[in-house]
Amino acid sequence: MSSCIIVLLFSGVPYQLDQLASEVNNQPKLSAFFTKNIACNDDTTTCSTIQATSRVGSPLSYSGPIGDPISFEEWQSAEDLEPCALQSKDLVQTNYNVDRVEESSCSIAMQELSDAASGDGSQAPFSAPSSPHNDASVCSEWMSDPVNAGPSNLKIPRSPNQQHSTLVDANFVENYFKHSRLHFIGTWRNRYRKRFPSSPGGFRCTSSGPSSSATENKTMIIHVDMDCFFVSVVIRNRPELKDKPVAICHSDNPRGTAEISSANYPARGYGVKAGMFVRDAKSCCPHLVILSYDFEAYEEVADRFYNILHKYCNKVQAVSCDEAFLDATDSGVEDIQTFVSVIREEILDATGCTASAGIAGNMLMARLATRIAKPDGQCYIPAEKVEEHLCELPVKALPGIGHVLEEKLNRRQITTCGQLRMISKETLQKDFGSKTGSMLWDYSRGIDDRLVGMIQESKSIGADVNWGVRFKDLKDIKKRKGDAGEPVKYLGCGVCDNLSHSVTVPLATDSVDVLERIVSQLFTTSHVDVEDIRGMGLQVSKLETADSSKQGKERYSIRSWLTAPSTKINNQNRSSSHEKANSKNSVDERQAQLQGDSSTPFIEMTAASPSGTAGTLPPMNELDIGVIESLPLEVFSEINDMYNGKLAHFINEKRSTGVSGKENISSVCPAAPGEAFAAHEYNEEEIQVVSYPNKLFADMKSETLSDASVPNMDVVINAPVSGGISLMPSSLSQVDTSVFQELPEELRTDILELLPAHRNTEASLDASLVCANNQNCSPSISSIDLWVGNPPEWIDIFKASNCQILCVLAEMYQRAGAKKQLSSVLQRTMSQIYILPDVGTDGWDEAVSCLCELIKQYLKLKISTDIEEVYICSCLLRRLTARSKVFVEVYNNLLPHFQGNPSPGLTMKTKEYLLVLSYYSSRFAIAFFEQRAAYVGTVDPLKPYGCFSIFLISLHIDIVPFAIDIVPFAMEAAACIFRL
């Protein structure tokens, strides 16, 4: 099933450096984004509805102890782009962290702890919540509670003027990403993919594991890694610095908390390491030369580096901008050492920077060999030497073992690979999980079956900002307790709780509207005070792959959608348990559901073809002309192209011969007696085409088909017609008053006479009439019901009721289609149908808030006297408890709006005969579409919701797996949080 998950967290607007230069200008300015937020702080009513989201501060993972056993400091400091340095920054802030520090043997962490406690004087561990996993409300509580001896005790003697936080810098996020080394590292791969598009996956992967050495050639893996890349690049043209201690850092303030990102070997000799605060580095090495980042140069050098690698080897797997694996097994190289030295030589010539290399039989050992080779060397570990190299190797040196795993192992008295080997695989798997245990067992023996070159498509996209995030108006700062809660690190996020919320939508989308709405909703459910936010992130995953080999328009075309391989069989075919039959696959089953007992030949669908190849176009005479005509022009045009232009002619012919679409509908539409949907009831009925909504009455008077030349404005209504009266609204409240007012007097009288009896009293009807005659008055409503449920009950109950406003949960991007279909089947005008947003199981909350808004709008229009009661039907079969809570919220939310009102009669009732889940509710709406979409033959039955796409084809563009494409979405989504 296609879907997208959004883990809320915030706003992090991804910024792809140069690639976006032009686009950024077209995007909403971050300034606007943050201005909105600040403004929001002034608006208490708005603000009260904003529930912050996500990552209230920085990830706990950054706050753990480094845990650097001195015994292999070499391993720790060997690497350059070593973000692990982020750890241990705010160790003093909570008992939680202090405890962890005490448990560890990390001398660095202990030193920092001591520094922080004594150096700044005012800093001391404070009484923190016992659990690090507080929920947001708890978090905000203690963070702002002065009595709680909270972070206010950690006040740092520093100016509160935070010029670089989100509070002040209008272009904060853009600037931030421009200067962030981690952002550079994190987004480098996408740049690489663009620059070397043919390389990833462009070759067959070769096994690098000894276990699969079926080939005659001995597997030969080379790992190449530039030496202290960030420093080397910057000083490559400054030989005078070559032997001096140099580090890359944003600041050389000897008292600052800027982080060293890379130190050259002379500097490392003084104990300077990546990740240190600059003040600590300076204390280790007072004459340390601090240089700034040069991201452009890093890119340029990385390009040269990869140009060389690709020149010598066609199997290159990029690890990062300065590190790659080569598979030289089939390269015909005789002398691998010479081969590697030639490559390294050329890298030095081309870049002015040295590279080290490791050579071995698999990726694991090659990487370990590189560690030995550094700096500026190379190392070959033949198979017979693997054992020797691993025996005394600290477990932390194995890739995949970080500080957490290391500590777990250390607690078991395991510090070296040799010791690790003494543990059975079963025990390891029991203690660490199946895969991790197996990995530990393998790696400790030098076994690694990974293949070089396995770069897959992106599986997720995201953006995070956890620095400089402060959501609070400047003028409020004074109201806070000084710098309460400021972490040790300047503008850092400190120790925080991470909150995340995610939602899965049933159909992949790249619609900004949808994403915005989802993010808003997630944000809303997060219940966080904005001033407590220290970081935010936005992630989307479960990216749906369109045919990525196709570029540009083609990939978004109906044809490509038609031929897209179907996704996995979905397990959510819930509505049809009675006919499981013996279908071999869900395709048949699905078709059986849709067909029912009808012998009408069903259109062959894409995924129904056994080979899973291109779909077969349905014969033109099986198309629902009404549906075709109602498609947007460009979509129609595309379908027409698929029929080689004959479709337009076909339709014209049909029209000229007086054959209307209804016959096609009735002949093709599968009657589905067992099905839950009522649509079939009308299939055999007479069909009228009416325009909507403003011409309703005019068209009702006309017995002829409306002007078919405006297909987009027409909707096919499959309604039982007996004398036309059935289309008459059941009360004036269903009438578009603006149209009504335009009608001649006698016509209005006619209509009023034709109106079926209103369920309410004559007085009520009179009230409606008064209302209808008042140009400034909206239609009155006598009840608002939120109807959701499975199709059978849903339709019958709604029809039997006098409910005049229908609120349906459906995906935003399904809105247009859902309205049409529902108005058709239920014989209601479109203006009577509200499509409330529904995304996944959490959609209910926002739907309810929308309902509240809807009701408030009616109240504002001074028609509240017509609201007798608001029914909210909680009829939930499942999750009743969770939903019930929401109803109470609705009630409480609405109540104030009735106060002072002449007729404050809000009651809440619970009915129990209707079964509801937001999940089902979107499903039933879809069910209607399934009837229709099938006619154009584009339903992928393996995607239960795929049929929607025929109505939404222009929106059905999969999220493209490149970070750059998420930028506008994230920008919009982020901004929408503050438009709540």
Next chain:
DNA sequence: ATCCTCCCCTAC
């Protein structure tokens, strides 16, 4: 059993 969701862990 299998899948899904919410995390954590890791690497660069």
Next chain:
DNA sequence: TAAGGTAGGGGAGGAT
């Protein structure tokens, strides 16, 4: 001052 990102893998535990 300072720029603590990005993405994949996997485990625990619950839902189906």
